[in-house]
Structures are given as C-alpha cells and as structure tokens.
C-alpha cells in the first residue's frame with residue numbers, strides 16, 4: 001500500500017516531529033514525510049529538519065494580515081507537497097473552521113494530558129495543582145475547539161511525589177514520543193475511522209492497541 005504523505009506542523013523544539021520522522025524511516029511504516037512547516041522561522045525543529053535534508057519551510061504568521069491569509073498559504077503549501085495527513089506537533093496557532101474542516105479526520109494533534117481533562121496551556125502546572133495521581137498524553141483528530149476531537153490514542157503517566165512542572169513534562173514527553181508514532185501508524189494504515197465523533201478501530205487490521213498503560217513498578 002502507498003505510504004500516506006504526512007505533513008508535520010511545528011512552532012518550536014520539534015521533539016515530537018523528530019519522533020514521527022524517525023518512525024517514518026522504517027520500511028514498513030505506512031506514512032512518509034511530505035513537508036514540515038513551522039510558523040516560526042527561528043524554531044529549533046525547523047533547523048533540525050533542514051539539516052537532515054527534509055522538505056521544511058517557514059510560513060511566518062506575522063507576515064500575513066489575517067489568520068485566513070496565513071491559512072490559505074499553509075493549505076497551498078500542504079497541497080503542493082501532496083499532503084494526505086497532517087500531524088500538529090507543538091504547533092501553537094489556533095486554526096479557523098475553514099482550515100479545520102478542509103482537513104477533517106486527516107489532521108492529528110498531540111496534547112500532554114489525558115483529554116478531555118486539562119485542555120489548553122500550562123497543562124502540567126494545573127495537573128500538579130489538581131492533585132491528580134495519573135496524567136498522560138492524548139493524540140486526537142483536530143476539531144475547532146482547542147484540544148478537542150475524537151481520541152485516537154492515549155498513554156497514562158504517573159505523577160510522582162515531588163514532581164515539578166519540568167520533571168512531569170519530561171516524563172510525559174517520553175510517552176508522547178512513543179504514542180504519536182503509534183497513533184500515526186494506526187491512522188495511516190487505515191485502522192481508524194470516525195463514527196459519531198468517536199474514533200472506531202477496525203479489528204481486522206493487525207495494529208497495536210491504542211493505549212499505553214505502564215505497569216506499577
């Protein structure tokens with residue numbers, strides 16, 4: 001089966017992008033990189049991608065008068081590179097309904113909590129303040145509302161005594177790097193479809209379960 005051409009949208013460090021690119025290098029992975037787009041020219045992830053000879057471009061949102069003008073350029077760039085799937089990986093721009101609808105069920109996002117708990121910014125701080133003992137990360141299809149949409153895969157991560165925002169973020173990030181390639185594998189191989197705003201998994205395909213739950217030590 002042809003590999004799904006997958007664009008990755010970033011705004012910064014790009015460690016999830018790296019995990020996706022590395023996973024896509026496996027010969028039997030059902031997706032391949034199409035283009036990496038950063039809305040920030042100075043993003044470290046953009047430099048990483050260019051150094052490795054990947055197709056990567058900056059589309060600086062500050063150069064556009066309106067959100068829609070920025071999105072029109074972004075859309076055209078994706079189309080020009082034959083994009084079939086989009087992975088948002090630390091992409092810090094809100095997208096309008098026009099863009100979200102055009103890529104409906106073809107655009108994924110990763111968020112560092114067990115959605116629908118703790119959407120939005122400062123996730124780890126709010127998890128620590130809540131006293132929750134388990135957090136994690138979620139890959140979902142993108143919808144207009146931030147950090148909402150059908151859930152594709154989740155990983156559970158324990159909150160440890162004495163955790164700081166940084167220590168918790170680092171533990172969750174490790175799980176993100178495993179979960180995002182797994183979720184992309186499932187979507188690109190055609191193992192997931194959306195029914196009534198819920199992701200449904202086709203049992204006939206031989207794909208790993210969409211859940212990572214560590215055993216207690």
Ligand code: GRF
Pocket residue numbers: 012013014015016017045089090091110111112173176
């Ligand atoms: C990740 O924690 C991701 O879940 C969130 O932003 C962070 C991006 O990190 N949306 P990186 O740029 O992938 O390293």
